[in-house]
Amino acid sequence: AQSVTQLGSHVSVSEGALVLLRCNYSSSVPPYLFWYVQYPNQGLQLLLKYTSAATLVKGINGFEAEFKKSETSFHLTKPSAHMSDAAEYFCAVTSAGGTSYGKLTFGQGTILTVHP
Amino acid sequence: NAGVTQTPKFRILKIGQSMTLQCTQDMNHNYMYWYRQDPGMGLKLIYYSVGAGITDKGEVPNGYNVSRSTTEDFPLRLELAAPSQTSVYFCASSYSMNPQETQYFGPGTRLLVL
Numbered sequence: 001a002q003s004v005t006q007l008g009s010h011v012s013v014s015e016g017a018l019v020l021l022r023c024n025y026s027s028s029v030p031p032y033l034f035w036y037v038q039y040p041n042q043g044l045q046l047l048l049k050y051t052s053a054a055t056l057v058k059g060i061n062g063f064e065a066e067f068k069k070s071e072t073s074f075h076l077t078k079p080s081a082h083m084s085d086a087a088e089y090f091c092a093v094t095s096a097g098g099t100s101y102g103k104l105t106f107g108q109g110t111i112l113t114v115h116p
Numbered sequence: 117n118a119g120v121t122q123t124p125k126f127r128i129l130k131i132g133q134s135m136t137l138q139c140t141q142d143m144n145h146n147y148m149y150w151y152r153q154d155p156g157m158g159l160k161l162i163y164y165s166v167g168a169g170i171t172d173k174g175e176v177p178n179g180y181n182v183s184r185s186t187t188e189d190f191p192l193r194l195e196l197a198a199p200s201q202t203s204v205y206f207c208a209s210s211y212s213m214n215p216q217e218t219q220y221f222g223p224g225t226r227l228l229v230l
Binding site: 045109 | 120147156157158159160161164174206208212213214215216217218219220221222223224
């Protein structure tokens, strides 16, 4: 079984401030982890993904995430928030084994608000 | 290259009515998925398909049916709409179910059942 927990359903930052969105996962086999972003009234767009090649993953729009196996975490960060980053962010996990093979399990989402 | 397209964008149904949500992809992907998104709940997998003629249940299949007669299309059918099916529905596709593959999502269909 696999699951994802996103800590904080709402995060608010000022423009130019650090963005930190938290994601913890549970998986009985080595996980593959994803961050998706959803802008208002749009579908989900891939930000970045961890596929075991490197623990620090860089994505689009200046976002990056670090896979920490010991902490079962995959937190998303961006050094300096921009107004255009305001959206809902989803962390998702899948695995290369078991009944969850290739099937994404999503967290509940974190809404990021950016203040001027 | 339109990617994944969904129709309609928004629909209001009365309890007991039926409807089909359409999904089409032009990326020649074998794998397609239907999710529903409820506030504060993330996305839940309803059904998926690994190719034309082959479908399987996801986490929340009750009340829905699917078919896959072509590689491009993967419609989702609601036979007897219930208020619990009020949600936003997303279709997605991927080249394979390899866990490293990216799933590409459509813009969604917002459904309200009254």
